[in-house]
Amino acid sequence: MSSAGIAARQVSFEQKSFWRNPASAFFAFLFPIIFLVVFATLFKGQQVQVGPVKTSYDDYYIPALVAFGVMGACFTNIAVTLSLRRDNGILKRLRGTPLPPWAFIAGVVGSSIIVSIVLALLTTGFGILVYGVHVPQHIGAAAATIGVGALAFCALGMAMTIVIPNAEAAPAIVNGVFLPIVFISGTFFPVSSTSVLAQIAEWFPVRHFINAMFTAFDPAHLYSNGFNGNDLLIMGAWGFGAVLLSSFRFRWEPRKS
Amino acid sequence: MTAIVVDGLRKSYGAVEAVRGVSFQVEEGEVFGLLGPNGAGKTTTVEILEGYRKRDAGNVSVLGIDPHTGGRKFRERVGLVLQEAAVPPMLSVTELVELYRGYYPAPRPAAEIIELVGLTEKAGERVRKLSGGQQRRLDVALGLVGDPELIFLDEPTTGFDPSARRAAWEVVRNMRKLGKTILLTTHYMDEAQFLADRICVIAAGKVVAQGTPETLRAGSEQLTHVRFELPDGVAVTALPLAARLDDGVALIETATPTRTLHDLTTWALGQGLELPNLEVARPSLEDVYLELTKNE
Numbered sequence: 244m245s246s247a248g249i250a251a252r253q254v255s256f257e258q259k260s261f262w263r264n265p266a267s268a269f270f271a272f273l274f275p276i277i278f279l280v281v282f283a284t285l286f287k288g289q290q291v292q293v294g295p296v297k298t299s300y301d302d303y304y305i306p307a308l309v310a311f312g313v314m315g316a317c318f319t320n321i322a323v324t325l326s327l328r329r330d331n332g333i334l335k336r337l338r339g340t341p342l343p344p345w346a347f348i349a350g351v352v353g354s355s356i357i358v359s360i361v362l363a364l365l366t367t368g369f370g371i372l373v374y375g376v377h378v379p380q381h382i383g384a385a386a387a388t389i390g391v392g393a394l395a396f397c398a399l400g401m402a403m404t405i406v407i408p409n410a411e412a413a414p415a416i417v418n419g420v421f422l423p424i425v426f427i428s429g430t431f432f433p434v435s436s437t438s439v440l441a442q443i444a445e446w447f448p449v450r451h452f453i454n455a456m457f458t459a460f461d462p463a464h465l466y467s468n469g470f471n472g473n474d475l476l477i478m479g480a481w482g483f484g485a486v487l488l489s490s491f492r493f494r495w496e497p498r499k500s
Numbered sequence: 501m502t503a504i505v506v507d508g509l510r511k512s513y514g515a516v517e518a519v520r521g522v523s524f525q526v527e528e529g530e531v532f533g534l535l536g537p538n539g540a541g542k543t544t545t546v547e548i549l550e551g552y553r554k555r556d557a558g559n560v561s562v563l564g565i566d567p568h569t570g571g572r573k574f575r576e577r578v579g580l581v582l583q584e585a586a587v588p589p590m591l592s593v594t595e596l597v598e599l600y601r602g603y604y605p606a607p608r609p610a611a612e613i614i615e616l617v618g619l620t621e622k623a624g625e626r627v628r629k630l631s632g633g634q635q636r637r638l639d640v641a642l643g644l645v646g647d648p649e650l651i652f653l654d655e656p657t658t659g660f661d662p663s664a665r666r667a668a669w670e671v672v673r674n675m676r677k678l679g680k681t682i683l684l685t686t687h688y689m690d691e692a693q694f695l696a697d698r699i700c701v702i703a704a705g706k707v708v709a710q711g712t713p714e715t716l717r718a719g720s721e722q723l724t725h726v727r728f729e730l731p732d733g734v735a736v737t738a739l740p741l742a743a744r745l746d747d748g749v750a751l752i753e754t755a756t757p758t759r760t761l762h763d764l765t766t767w768a769l770g771q772g773l774e775l776p777n778l779e780v781a782r783p784s785l786e787d788v789y790l791e792l793t794k795n796e
Contacts, residue, residue, distance in 0.1 A: 249602070252599065252602050256588075256591070256599050259590060259595070260588060260591070263626075264589075264590055328588075331585075331586035332582060332584050332585035332586050333585070333586055335552070335582060335585065336580070336582055336585040336587075336639075336642070338552070339550060339551075339552070339575060339578075339580040340575055340600065340603045340604075340646070341575040341576045341603050341604060341646070342603045343572065496552070
């Protein structure tokens, strides 16, 4: 079978595993939708200051939530799922078959990207139809931002498994790292860039992802092409570092007690 | 043809020497049993042969390939059933077998493999709905699906109930009939006796005995046990031979059971006594194994 064929089979396996698992389908998929309804209701009609622009809360929140959904589908989902599979020996068993490691990883990443795209479309469509947010100004830039973000956060999810000792600890560690950064990065409400929280968040990729997403959606028509090079670059650098780390330290076998 | 050659194999984890100079050979088409208590170095040895671990010293050849550097070509020719391995829960039995078939150049038909492990009736069932024993059998099926020349079975029946064990043994016998070479590790003596053509006993990282189940028993220096209930009114000191008394049962250990029985029964007949529950027992393979590994 061709390399592309092998990878396609793995993607299809990962997709089946994802949608048939109520836990992953709920947390990665329904969660962002629930957040969407809750926060949009909470801050209904408010105006927020994002950098130089004043915009409606919904116009800020929808792109931020698209980024949040991608991070959940990639980072959280991969870190937790792979830790579980490593612990119960599924990864070790797979390592003993002729399946090349790159094909396995292509399956995991490809599947996460599919979930990310579906989530992004749903979140955006929901925002436009129900909350009357602006249609994204730069579709190409939005797609590219989702692509870079998805790849970077997939890599970060794999790298995260390196520090997760066992499957039981995985959700706690992953959310313990992820959620605080999500909050200080202004996912649910904009955080002024002069504040201490934002200064800290600048070091991590989440704020840059949200920023890049907001730039691509560009509700106030401020930008000519919607590509936020600086933010994309920082996110990409995190992703590259995660790939490097994973290629040396990723474990296919459970840690011996 | 020799399927596996292990010569002077050594492996340490930090200061612990898990394998200390193990050598053996497995011939093509045989079931080779690797036995030893927990921590004897069995799993380390097998994992080196499977390509999971790097050896510190010694030579290893599996199907003429060094498993550590053999890569994909090596993995296409061997089937692994690991000691602790789960199967992805969300697919059906057939879907999973089909997925694994795609990994190998010349796989066996899915239906045939599922039948071989006795899961035909569960073929459409999601894996997570199978019992533990059924999942384990599915795991065996995944090890066989690529039609490997050599199969590693690492403690395949640990935790099985007796009927599930019998069923698993039947699967192993079927594989042997297909001409597969099988390396089986186990700590059940009866399993090795039932399945293995030859046995290698490992203790503390070294080979302590090797041979067919019969030669292992024959080569043992253990004595034959003669047992009987001490008849009423007879003191153990009155017997013509030295005996140990345990809960009313006299035990005589002897290297010459014919002579001992003759002396004992001549004496009993002379006294007009019957020896209740008289029995003569050769050491079982289990006894031999316990003797070989008793220092662990």
